[in-house]
Amino acid sequence: MSRATIGQLKLQCLSCKEEYISDDAGTCKECYEEASETEEELKREIDDLKSKVAFLRFWSPFDTRNRSSFSDVVLVASDEFEANPVPVPAHKAVLASRSPVFKAMLEIEMEESRSGTINISDVSYDALRSFVNYLYTGEACLDEQMGYDLLVLAEKYEVKHLKTYCERFLVSKLNWDNAVASFSFAHQHNAKQLLESALSMITDNMDNLTKTEEYTHLVEKDPRLVVEIFEAYLSKQVNTAARDG
Structure with a gap:
């Protein structure tokens, strides 16, 4: 390697640890070029994956660019607050490919299959629209209420990836x-990750639990869950004592 000139330093490459001569600290020319090639390769792979996702994704019936969606089924939210529910257009093929429940419903001669209308109970129009849009695009814009609503629909219609997505979001919003x-x-809808995270937060704050209105309501509504909370708290205390001992 050539000797350093005035203003240059003999440095050690942060990547390969070999010595090199340069004005700036960092990596040698060989490592820099290799890293650049790796970065370009990763960018190409990401672009390729994005292209595949875009190709495989169904366009949504809510896309205003599609003047005619050729939908062959509508879903109707039968929420008690919806006096005149607006139907949500969809395609039987998409519903059947995304949900085994819809698949079974549409494959046999049920009323929904014959009429082309599927009534969805206890759900708002906004939640139903968001649910159907997710079946097409794999995307959902969540706030806390929408997270709960979509998790319920995801469980009911066995859309596992949506349920997981909502559950992770709700865990991130726990307080x-x-x-x-x-x-x-979480108990009601078999959301294990949310249940464990909520239970851990509760047992970490047992001194404040009995002071809350939520606790009083839970005692009246489902006392077995209160028992479960105290059992988890006692188990945690025992494990802590054994560890400290």
Whole structure:
């Protein structure tokens, strides 16, 4: 390797640890070029994956660019607050490919299959529209309420990836104010990750639990869950004592 000139330093490459001569610290020319090639390769792979996703994704019937969606089924939200529910257009092939429940419903001669209308109970129009849009695009814009609503629909129609997505979102929004309600909700809808996270938060704050309205409501509504909370708390105390001992 040539000797350093004025203003240059003999440095050690941060990547390969070999010595090189340069004005700036960092990596040698060989490592820099190799890293650049790797970065370009990763960019090409990402672009390729994006192209495949775009190709495989069904266009949504809500896309305003599609003047005629050729939909062959509509879903109707039968929420008690929806006086005149707006039908949500969809395609039987998409529903059947995304949900085994819809598949079974549409394959046999049920009323929904014959009429082309599927009534979805206890759901708002916004939640139903968001649910159908997710079946087409794999995307959902969540807030806390929408996370709960879509998780319920995902469980009911066995859309596992959507349920997981909503559950992770709700775990990220856990706090003391919603921990008890989230624990009860998770129990009702078999959301294991949310249940464990909410239970952990509750047992870490047992001194405050009995002071909340949510606790009083839970005692009246489902006392077995209260028993489960105290059992988990006692188990945690025993394990802590054994570890400290």
